[in-house]
Structures are given as C-alpha cells and as structure tokens.
Amino acid sequence: MIEALLVIYFSVGLVLVLFGPAKLSIAREIDKVKSFKPGPRSHSKPVTKRKLLLFRIIITAGLIVLWPFFLPGVLNDNQRSPDIVLLNNFKKSTNGKKFKCPTCKKKEAVQILYGYPSPETLQAWHNKEIELGGCIVDEEIRNRKCMNCNYQWKVI
Missing domain, CATH: 1.10.10 (Arc Repressor Mutant, subunit A)
Known part of the structure; x- marks a missing residue:
C-alpha cells in the first residue's frame, strides 16, 4: 500500500x-x-x-x-499579470513600430502603460519600447510619449 x-x-x-x-x-x-x-x-x-x-x-x-x-x-x-497581457497585445499590434510625434514629427514615440510593472514590463521600459505612466490614472490619461521631445498625448 x-x-x-x-x-x-x-x-x-x-x-x-x-x-x-x-x-x-x-x-x-x-x-x-x-x-x-x-x-x-x-x-x-x-x-x-x-x-x-x-x-x-x-x-x-x-x-x-x-x-x-x-x-x-x-x-x-506562471500566472500572467494583466500588464504582461497588455504588453504582449501591444507588441503584437505594433510589431515593434514607433509612432510619429505630432510636435517634433519624429518617429520615436512609444506607448505609455499604467499600473504596477512586472519584470517583463520593466525590461521593455529599459529597452525604451514603452514608457511607464505610474499607478495613478487621472481623467486626462495620455497613452503616447515621444522619446525625442518628451511630449505626451492621447490617442483614442
């Protein structure tokens, strides 16, 4: 037995x-x-x-x-945190492309992610693939930041 x-x-x-x-x-x-x-x-x-x-x-x-x-x-x-899912979805949708800044017209803008960052999100931030927006979200949430001129704006 x-x-x-x-x-x-x-x-x-x-x-x-x-x-x-x-x-x-x-x-x-x-x-x-x-x-x-x-x-x-x-x-x-x-x-x-x-x-x-x-x-x-x-x-x-x-x-x-x-x-x-x-x-x-x-x-x-091995559970996926929400920001990892958001980061992976973002990477799939953009294929690593940068966005064009409306002020300086350079293609160096990245998405701003909000919330407590996971290790994967911190690594993406260190690689300048995203920008961290912090944990507090206000009414005027901005979701893009130009890495050249630091301008932030909202894309719907």
Whole structure:
C-alpha cells in the first residue's frame, strides 16, 4: 500500500516537472543562470554546461520530491499579470513600430502603460519600447510619449 502511494506521489511530481507548470519555472531558472554575466569586479566565472546540467538535475529532483510544497509558488509564478497581457497585445499590434510625434514629427514615440510593472514590463521600459505612466490614472490619461521631445498625448 505504501509503495503504491509513493509511486503515485513521485509520478505526480514527474508529470508536473515534465509537462506541467513546474516545467516553465525550471526553464525560467535555467535561463536566469545561463544569462548570468560576471561583473568586472566579480571573481565568478561564467557558468559551464556541466554546472548548468547539474543545476537542472538538482532543481528537477527537488521539485519531483517536494512538489506539494512548491506547487503553490510555481502556479503563482506562471500566472500572467494583466500588464504582461497588455504588453504582449501591444507588441503584437505594433510589431515593434514607433509612432510619429505630432510636435517634433519624429518617429520615436512609444506607448505609455499604467499600473504596477512586472519584470517583463520593466525590461521593455529599459529597452525604451514603452514608457511607464505610474499607478495613478487621472481623467486626462495620455497613452503616447515621444522619446525625442518628451511630449505626451492621447490617442483614442
């Protein structure tokens, strides 16, 4: 009886890691480690493929064994926040194009997004793909900003 329960327990963990939401979390953590670049003052070396494989095995084994404890966090991590959906919809609709400013006539205007930014939205802001408008929305909400002259306007 106990053996059957253990098989079911580990099978559920294995399914979550191979096909479920834990697969996305593992991939995200591996990408973070892959993209790690030591700074000029750091004594760290770039991550080798062998260390990356070992890291993947440890995370996978840990999630298979302890999946009931990690499942709420994994599910929460993989939910899409509204601003990510808005950002993705915006990127699809504009195909990365910039808008033409009505004052300086340069094609350097971007969309202004309001609300608490997610990491993806902050990355888009750092790349100057969008502008962050803050959390407070007033009646005269502006949704475009020129990155050249800083003029802001509303497009309906």
